[in-house]
Amino acid sequence: MPLLEVYNLKKIYTTRFGGNPVQALTNVTFSIEQGEFTAVMGESGSGKTTLLNIIAALDKPTSGEVFLNGKNIVSIKEKEISAFRRDNIGFVFQDFNLLDTFSIKDNIFLPLVLAGKSYEEMIELLKPIVARLKIEDILEKYPYEVSGGQKQKTAIARALVTKPQLILADEPTGSLDSRSSSELLHLFNEINNDGQTILMVTHSIKAASFAKRVLFIKDGEVFHQLYKGSMSNEELYQKISDTLTLIATGGAHSE
Amino acid sequence: MNRFFYAKLAVNNIKKNAQTYIPYLLTGIGTIMMFYNMSFLAIAKDIGSLSDSAQLRSLLSFGAGVIAVFSVIFLFYTNSFLTKRRKKEFGLFNILGMEKKHIARIIFWETLFTAVISLGVGLAAGILFSKLMILLLFKIITFKVTFGFEIPIVAVINTCVLFGGIFLLNLIYNVFQVHLSKPIELLKGSSVGEKEPKTNWLIAIIGAVSLAIAYYIALTTESPLAALFLFFVAVILVMIGTYCLFTAGSIALLKMLRKNKSYYYQLKHFIPVSGMIYRMKQNAAGLANICILSTAVIIMLSTTVSMYVGMEDLLRTRYPRNILVSARNVSDEQANKLDAAIEKHTLEAGLIPKDVIRYRSMSFAVSQDGANFTSDHSNNFAAGNIAMVVCLTADEYNRMENKSVSLDRSEALLYTLQGDIPGDTVNFNGFELSVKDRLASLETEDKMSALLTNSYFLIVADVDTIKQIYNSLSVNQGDMGELSYYYGFDVAADKEAQISLVSALQKALKEINADCYVEGAESARAGFYSIYGGLFFLGIFLGLLFIMATVLIIYYKQIAEGYDDRERFEIMQKVGMSRDEVKQAIKSQVLAVFFLPLVAAVIHIGFAFKVITKMLAVLNLTNVQLFAGCTALTILVFAVFYVIIYGLTARTYYHIVS
Numbered sequence: 084m085p086l087l088e089v090y091n092l093k094k095i096y097t098t099r100f101g102g103n104p105v106q107a108l109t110n111v112t113f114s115i116e117q118g119e120f121t122a123v124m125g126e127s128g129s130g131k132t133t134l135l136n137i138i139a140a141l142d143k144p145t146s147g148e149v150f151l152n153g154k155n156i157v158s159i160k161e162k163e164i165s166a167f168r169r170d171n172i173g174f175v176f177q178d179f180n181l182l183d184t185f186s187i188k189d190n191i192f193l194p195l196v197l198a199g200k201s202y203e204e205m206i207e208l209l210k211p212i213v214a215r216l217k218i219e220d221i222l223e224k225y226p227y228e229v230s231g232g233q234k235q236k237t238a239i240a241r242a243l244v245t246k247p248q249l250i251l252a253d254e255p256t257g258s259l260d261s262r263s264s265s266e267l268l269h270l271f272n273e274i275n276n277d278g279q280t281i282l283m284v285t286h287s288i289k290a291a292s293f294a295k296r297v298l299f300i301k302d303g304e305v306f307h308q309l310y311k312g313s314m315s316n317e318e319l320y321q322k323i324s325d326t327l328t329l330i331a332t333g334g335a336h337s338e
Numbered sequence: 339m340n341r342f343f344y345a346k347l348a349v350n351n352i353k354k355n356a357q358t359y360i361p362y363l364l365t366g367i368g369t370i371m372m373f374y375n376m377s378f379l380a381i382a383k384d385i386g387s388l389s390d391s392a393q394l395r396s397l398l399s400f401g402a403g404v405i406a407v408f409s410v411i412f413l414f415y416t417n418s419f420l421t422k423r424r425k426k427e428f429g430l431f432n433i434l435g436m437e438k439k440h441i442a443r444i445i446f447w448e449t450l451f452t453a454v455i456s457l458g459v460g461l462a463a464g465i466l467f468s469k470l471m472i473l474l475l476f477k478i479i480t481f482k483v484t485f486g487f488e489i490p491i492v493a494v495i496n497t498c499v500l501f502g503g504i505f506l507l508n509l510i511y512n513v514f515q516v517h518l519s520k521p522i523e524l525l526k527g528s529s530v531g532e533k534e535p536k537t538n539w540l541i542a543i544i545g546a547v548s549l550a551i552a553y554y555i556a557l558t559t560e561s562p563l564a565a566l567f568l569f570f571v572a573v574i575l576v577m578i579g580t581y582c583l584f585t586a587g588s589i590a591l592l593k594m595l596r597k598n599k600s601y602y603y604q605l606k607h608f609i610p611v612s613g614m615i616y617r618m619k620q621n622a623a624g625l626a627n628i629c630i631l632s633t634a635v636i637i638m639l640s641t642t643v644s645m646y647v648g649m650e651d652l653l654r655t656r657y658p659r660n661i662l663v664s665a666r667n668v669s670d671e672q673a674n675k676l677d678a679a680i681e682k683h684t685l686e687a688g689l690i691p692k693d694v695i696r697y698r699s700m701s702f703a704v705s706q707d708g709a710n711f712t713s714d715h716s717n718n719f720a721a722g723n724i725a726m727v728v729c730l731t732a733d734e735y736n737r738m739e740n741k742s743v744s745l746d747r748s749e750a751l752l753y754t755l756q757g758d759i760p761g762d763t764v765n766f767n768g769f770e771l772s773v774k775d776r777l778a779s780l781e782t783e784d785k786m787s788a789l790l791t792n793s794y795f796l797i798v799a800d801v802d803t804i805k806q807i808y809n810s811l812s813v814n815q816g817d818m819g820e821l822s823y824y825y826g827f828d829v830a831a832d833k834e835a836q837i838s839l840v841s842a843l844q845k846a847l848k849e850i851n852a853d854c855y856v857e858g859a860e861s862a863r864a865g866f867y868s869i870y871g872g873l874f875f876l877g878i879f880l881g882l883l884f885i886m887a888t889v890l891i892i893y894y895k896q897i898a899e900g901y902d903d904r905e906r907f908e909i910m911q912k913v914g915m916s917r918d919e920v921k922q923a924i925k926s927q928v929l930a931v932f933f934l935p936l937v938a939a940v941i942h943i944g945f946a947f948k949v950i951t952k953m954l955a956v957l958n959l960t961n962v963q964l965f966a967g968c969t970a971l972t973i974l975v976f977a978v979f980y981v982i983i984y985g986l987t988a989r990t991y992y993h994i995v996s
């Protein structure tokens with residue numbers, strides 16, 4: 084059974100004063116297996132972020148269904164959504180979304196505290212992750228005292244610390260310089276190699292070329308997908324680039 | 339055309355920033371109204387017909403002064419808050435190609451409009467309410483209402499000048515702010531990255547120590563005279579302590595809580611504690627202000643209300659009998675003449691003296707050290723060792739109490755009104771008397787002076803003994819002269835009859851003894867009402883002003899926090915916090931922050947209670963129960979008010995956050 088299944092997802096935004104409704108997602112269907120590292124690509128306004136928000140249960144679709152581990156996210160009750168999100172999904176955002184009032188350590192602890200874990204348990208969960216991300220030295224610092232790369236690592240640590248089923252990354256390299264970006268993407272690869280499923284939304288070809296599979300979204304539909312297979316990052320980069328050119332110049336559907 | 343454009347833009351800006359502008363305008367209107375009314379009352383013609391008009395006028399002028407000072411502070415504070423919020427907007431104008439002088443022009447128009455609206459509406463409302471105010475004041479001081487309406491031009495001009503000046507000051511501040519800043523800073527304006535506040539132990543300790551000293555003073559001061567002086571010391575210490583503890587102490591405490599891992603890493607402590615460390619950094623001063631203002635409001639209202647409500651008690655304390663005659667240096671013969679004259683005039687007025695109390699005595703103001711009394715006055719009154727010793731002869735005592743006590747020249751009976759004389763002897767600068775007995779009661783009425791200082795009544799053998807005391811106390815060995823005479827009685831008569839009797843006695847008795855004073859409770863009533871009623875009026879007025887200030891500070895704090903917290907709570911929701919949890923977190927944080935000042939204020943008042951009762955005693959109010967009741971009621975009313983304000987502003991806050 085796939086870890087994540089998305090069926091016929093449709094999302095229409097209607098403005099309050101009867102303006103023209105905007106169709107963000109027309110009909111999206113795909114599935115992700117346990118242990119996959121998938122990138123979703125598309126131009127601005129193609130519906131990438133809407134898709135991510137629906138998968139994260141931050142937003143409700145107009146129609147369609149989303150199953151995580153066989154559980155229908157769309158029909159989860161409002162009260163349970165937060166706990167569900169906390170236990171099953173880890174988030175990494177473009178702008179880090181760290182809280183300035185917490186030290187790096189406390190930022191990582193936040194979801195654990197929300198889950199009601201004891202301090203000893205939290206420390207046990209924290210140790211291996213900070214060792215792997217090499218952020219032991221900055222644990223007592225505050226977000227405004229560390230670099231962008233370190234902030235994003237903190238965000239990854241926060242996402243990983245609850246041992247989620249799925250990590251959702253929304254443009255994780257968007258605010259980073261090229262060196263930090265590479266480091267971060269390598270880190271994603273490593274984590275993925277350990278068995279962590281990752282779904283990343285991006286419009287950076289370089290970021291997508293680190294993934295094992297790339298989905299292309301255009302006008303609210305899955306337009307095309309690429310498997311990395313035995314390709315190197317560079318070869319995949321070239322392929323993605325070609326596909327984007329094709330999409331941009333208005334090519335027909337191909338599989 | 340061009341000038342029109344800026345004016346239009348200014349109007350637009352005011353409309354768009356209504357959320358922060360409306361409270362600013364309301365503050366302006368409110369303070370203008372209050373200031374006009376107070377300065378109107380201070381010079382109103384109607385008040386001139388009052389017997390104690392000068393005192394009342396100076397009281398009202400003082401009120402106007404207080405309002406003026408607070409108006410400057412409030413309006414400046416509100417304006418600086420507005421400007422801080424709007425830096426981003428100005429930055430945008432700047433980037434869109436407006437020069438700073440153009441922005442200054444917009445600011446000028448905005449200030450002009452606010453000034454015109456505030457002054458126009460404020461003055462109009464003030465003038466409209468002025469008649470109501472004077473009616474209210476006259477009602478409070480039980481003075482007959484007059485008809486007519488006046489608009490003293492001086493009050494109008496004063497108001498315009500004061501508030502015009504304040505708005506000008508704000509304009510200069512705003513233009514200066516814009517002028518100093520760079521566009522990029524203007525854009526970032528209110529969201530500059532914040533560092534975690536550092537713990538400043540020194541300030542925290544200073545705060546704790548000054549508060550402890552203030553509380554110690556408030557609890558240990560026994561003498562009302564000393565209380566008057568020390569109270570102001572305590573007030574200043576409390577203010578210092580409050581500021582220090584709110585700024586540094588709170589952060590020190592929160593950081594200590596954070597160090598306690600098992601406490602800190604719990605959902606219900608994790609977010610509030612960390613959030614409050616930052617909150618306190620921004621808000622400590624504002625919260626300390628709220629705390630001090632709340633304390634001031636409660637004390638002012640409870641004291642003035644209890645004095646006003648307790649007016650009859652107060653009159654009775656000050657005038658134990660309806661009519662009091664006191665004279666100094668009265669010989670036996672004169673005393674008899676006085677008795678006869680009092681009786682004659684009272685009977686002539688068709689009245690009979692009741693509950694007569696009269697005695698001849700000699701009073702000494704001395705310094706007390708245990709059982710030793712000296713006339714050393716080098717210690718000031720604040721030292722609290724001043725004592726009053728009233729000496730009566732045994733004959734006088736026997737007559738008053740219907741007893742037949744006889745005393746040796748070295749013996750005395752002691753009646754203690756307040757204070758304590760240890761041992762069995764009393765020593766006056768070397769002259770010693772043995773205390774034969776301590777009396778449980780004595781029909782004397784000098785209760786008022788007893789509350790001011792330690793007071794003792796000493797019954798001695800005869801006048802010669804009193805002279806001996808006098809001689810050993812006096813340095814210059816002058817002649818003591820005759821004893822003093824006190825004659826007090828009640829009459830069953832209405833106000834007018836009592837007043838005319840007092841003036842008749844005044845005239846008649848002066849002829850017998852030049853040092854003779856006649857006082858009547860009824861003659862003094864009008865004066866009492868005008869003073870204490872004036873104070874009561876002032877208390878309500880300033881109480882309202884302070885409450886307005888408190889509302890304003892709370893409102894702006896809520897808005898400021900709302901904007902700061904919005905982002906934080908968005909993130910928390912993404913990380914897996916439910917809406918309910920977010921609401922809960924907001925609630926506990928906001929509650930803690932906003933009720934802290936109220937709680938602190940109540941604690942301040944709790945400690946100040948004793949010393950305030952002492953001071954009220956100086957003002958003749960000895961009914962502690964009444965004061966306690968008034969204080970409790972004021973706190974209750976204030977708390978209800980506070981909760982309402984909080985509830986209303988919290989709604990704005992939630993609206994911003996979600």
